Amino acid sequence: MIVQTLSGSADTGQAPADQAETGRTFSGVGVSPGRIIGSILLMPQAVREPAVGEQLAAGTSVEDASALLRTAAKAVQTHLTARSAGASGAGREVLEATALMANDPMLVKAAVKLITNGASAERAIWDAAASVAEMLHNLGGYMAERATDVLDVRGRIVAELRGVPAPGIPYSDTPFILVGEDLAPADTATLDPAKVLALVTSSGGPQSHTAIIARALGLPAVVAAVGVDSLTDGTRVFVDGAAGTILVDPSADQVALAKAWETTTAALAVFDGTGRLKDGHLVPLLSNVGGAKDAVKAAAAGAQGVGLLRTEFCFLERDTEPTIAEQVEAYRGVFDAFPGKKVVVRTLDAGADKPLPFLTDASEPNPALGVRGYRTDFTSPGVLERQLQAIAQATEGTKAQVWVMAPMISTAEEAEHFASLCAAAGLKTPGVMVEVPSAALTSASILEHVDFVSLGTNDLTQYAMAADRQLGPLAGLNTPWQPAVLQLIRLTVAGSRDEGHDKPVGVCGEAAADPALAVVLVGLGVSTLSMTARALSAVAAVLASVTLPEAEQLAKLALTAHSAADARRIVREKLPILNTLGL
Amino acid sequence: MSERTAVIASRVGLHARPAGIFVAAVGELPLEVTIAMAGEPADDAMDASSILSIMSLGASNGDTVVLRAEGEGADEALDSLVKILETDLDAE
Numbered sequence: 002m003i004v005q006t007l008s009g010s011a012d013t014g015q016a017p018a019d020q021a022e023t024g025r026t027f028s029g030v031g032v033s034p035g036r037i038i039g040s041i042l043l044m045p046q047a048v049r050e051p052a053v054g055e056q057l058a059a060g061t062s063v064e065d066a067s068a069l070l071r072t073a074a075k076a077v078q079t080h081l082t083a084r085s086a087g088a089s090g091a092g093r094e095v096l097e098a099t100a101l102m103a104n105d106p107m108l109v110k111a112a113v114k115l116i117t118n119g120a121s122a123e124r125a126i127w128d129a130a131a132s133v134a135e136m137l138h139n140l141g142g143y144m145a146e147r148a149t150d151v152l153d154v155r156g157r158i159v160a161e162l163r164g165v166p167a168p169g170i171p172y173s174d175t176p177f178i179l180v181g182e183d184l185a186p187a188d189t190a191t192l193d194p195a196k197v198l199a200l201v202t203s204s205g206g207p208q209s210h211t212a213i214i215a216r217a218l219g220l221p222a223v224v225a226a227v228g229v230d231s232l233t234d235g236t237r238v239f240v241d242g243a244a245g246t247i248l249v250d251p252s253a254d255q256v257a258l259a260k261a262w263e264t265t266t267a268a269l270a271v272f273d274g275t276g277r278l279k280d281g282h283l284v285p286l287l288s289n290v291g292g293a294k295d296a297v298k299a300a301a302a303g304a305q306g307v308g309l310l311r312t313e314f315c316f317l318e319r320d321t322e323p324t325i326a327e328q329v330e331a332y333r334g335v336f337d338a339f340p341g342k343k344v345v346v347r348t349l350d351a352g353a354d355k356p357l358p359f360l361t362d363a364s365e366p367n368p369a370l371g372v373r374g375y376r377t378d379f380t381s382p383g384v385l386e387r388q389l390q391a392i393a394q395a396t397e398g399t400k401a402q403v404w405v406m407a408p409m410i411s412t413a414e415e416a417e418h419f420a421s422l423c424a425a426a427g428l429k430t431p432g433v434m435v436e437v438p439s440a441a442l443t444s445a446s447i448l449e450h451v452d453f454v455s456l457g458t459n460d461l462t463q464y465a466m467a468a469d470r471q472l473g474p475l476a477g478l479n480t481p482w483q484p485a486v487l488q489l490i491r492l493t494v495a496g497s498r499d500e501g502h503d504k505p506v507g508v509c510g511e512a513a514a515d516p517a518l519a520v521v522l523v524g525l526g527v528s529t530l531s532m533t534a535r536a537l538s539a540v541a542a543v544l545a546s547v548t549l550p551e552a553e554q555l556a557k558l559a560l561t562a563h564s565a566a567d568a569r570r571i572v573r574e575k576l577p578i579l580n581t582l583g584l
Numbered sequence: 585m586s587e588r589t590a591v592i593a594s595r596v597g598l599h600a601r602p603a604g605i606f607v608a609a610v611g612e613l614p615l616e617v618t619i620a621m622a623g624e625p626a627d628d629a630m631d632a633s634s635i636l637s638i639m640s641l642g643a644s645n646g647d648t649v650v651l652r653a654e655g656e657g658a659d660e661a662l663d664s665l666v667k668i669l670e671t672d673l674d675a676e
Contacts (some may be wrong), residue, residue, distance in 0.1 A: 094601050101607055109632040133636055143599060144639055151636070566589060 027226040030476050031245030032212035034584045035221025036262040038239050038251050039198040044181025045166040045298045048156040051123040056327035067113045070122040073161040076115020078104035104155045116219050122186040123159050130155035130482035138142040142390025186209045199240045203230040204473030206479050208459045219535040225476040262583050272303040272538040282549040287531040299534040306343035309509035313349045322359045330389035340400035350374045350408040360409030363441035374409025406432040411439045412448035420450045441489040448504050458510025481512035482565040494526035517573050517583050524556030586658040588651045590669035597644040602673035607635045613661050615653045624646035
């Protein structure tokens with residue numbers, strides 16, 4: 002394998018994998034199925050900021066430091082130019098422009114000036130790039146987007162000066178298995194699914210960004226595999242994304258398993274567009290989407306509608322509230338992909354890990370428990386009403402059946418208020434998310450005011466278990482297989498039955514994408530499942546292998562299990578199809 | 585001092601790919617070339633070999649810019665750069 006890093010001489014001080022490593026296994030949490038063999042590349046550590054005010058080291062002249070900086074900038078440019086030659090389309094243009102930025106006279110001159118004033122080379126480029134990035138940011142629009150590129154280049158130059166690997170996802174000519182501590186959203190955006198075979202992290206939980214992106218891209222992934230980042234670049238491993246295991250230097254047995262998986266994925270690639278159990282009980286399978294592009298893909302994958310349109314994803318990079326016209330256009334694109342089908346629009350779910358500058362307060366000490374989701378209506382009144390108007394406008398003339406729901410509802414009173422806002426906007430089918438335990442416990446009262454509820458299992462789990470979904474050490478607590486979480490789902494369904502109109506209870510969290518858990522959810526009385534489009538075929542295949550009474554029996558077993566791990570194991574043992582398919 | 589004006593032909597203006605092509609061409613020259621929006625003082629002109637300067641200039645399609653250079657071959661060099669700016673580079 003040819004691995005290009007900025008610094009060919011980088012010495013990590015680790016010995017290459019030897020015989021002693023052979024057969025060594027690591028266990029983590031399997032978050033996206035698939036069995037694959039490949040060589041690993043480690044995700045470099047993020048570049049640490051040089052100390053504020055760091056001065057030239059004694060004995061280093063201004064000339065020497067400036068020369069080192071120029072050489073480093075030139076090296077980064079050469080590296081990025083070489084990479085752009087292998088890219089195509091938009092990716093190539095971005096790399097070409099970024100390469101020019103690395104050795105840009107304006108940037109280098111500004112840094113050399115700071116060195117002349119006594120700053121170290123690392124600190125000088127750090128500050129010079131920060132000023133340039135700020136200037137671009139203030140220009141707004143396209144230029145503001147390029148500010149990130151300048152900061153990326155800065156990290157690369159500092160890494161080059163330090164003689165450590167460049168930050169970000171490593172680059173290689175041949176596909177590899179990416180191993181790291183955890184991936185940030187920015188990393189996942191630059192991840193090339195044609196080059197990455199699987200994702201393995203030593204930290205992170207089942208709801209981490211790594212897990213979500215892996216499922217969206219259909220890449221096998223294992224998270225919270227402690228110690229796996231001690232392996233060295235180039236080590237050959239077998240990854241089982243269902244079992245959650247990584248095995249060093251695979252034998253013939255694993256080679257056979259990986260081969261069999263290839264056959265399975267081909268067979269699983271199709272979903273006929275009707276989710277049902279073995280006995281014909283219908284379970285519509287819908288898709289979670291973030292915009293029109295996703296929606297078109299989901300429709301092509303056979304999704305029976307959209308169970309969750311994450312409207313905040315249309316506007317994540319915005320500093321200001323999108324206009325009604327912009328919103329209408331964004332929503333309309335999604336509606337048009339699903340004529341005659343249901344599209345559930347979730348109003349802006351800003352806050353916590355998805356900040357929107359025009360709605361959220363970044364200084365909250367505890368953002369997961371802060372003003373987020375529906376609650377932003379308390380602090381920024383008007384935004385929600387304008388969004389509902391935009392949704393209503395986008396609905397005119399479309400053939401999609403548009404439902405609307407609010408995130409982070411805690412009480413029946415809030416549900417009633419949201420329903421009144423929907424009615425005022427002319428929206429006919431209001432609903433709410435159930436992700437706060439209080440909403441699960443009072444679903445009967447909530448459903449007196451709205452027409453449906455949808456369970457957001459990621460947040461419901463983190464709130465029920467009091468475990469931050471981003472924290473690796475809490476991954477064991479942070480799984481929807483926890484019997485307590487399943488109880489809350491059961492109670493939500495029971496509340497709907499008590500209310501008397503059998504109003505739909507859906508699931509639109511990551512739990513719906515786990516084929517074994519999907520069976521349990523249906524057994525608990527959930528009526529529809531919404532997931533990433535990639536998971537539709539696997540979930541459909543497993544649902545089709547059980548009858549409703551069998552699913553109900555499995556749900557009972559999971560509810561009464563002593564632990565999440567037991568619940569998962571007991572259910573999986575009763576679903577032999579999972580092993581056959583390698584799920 | 586030689587001076588030329590050029591009207592930006594690229595539909596996206598002078599950034600992204602057109603800016604990259606222009607900066608690369610300036611980089612090949614043995615001269616220092618500056619660029620400014622028409623009507624702006626020569627003192628405020630920016631280094632034409634800097635993609636960051638070019639981007640901060642913010643020249644759109646149809647805007648007129650002024651190129652300046654000094655030294656042997658400056659006239660020919662500026663003519664070749666004008667040609668680049670007056671081509672719709674985004675279309676190629």
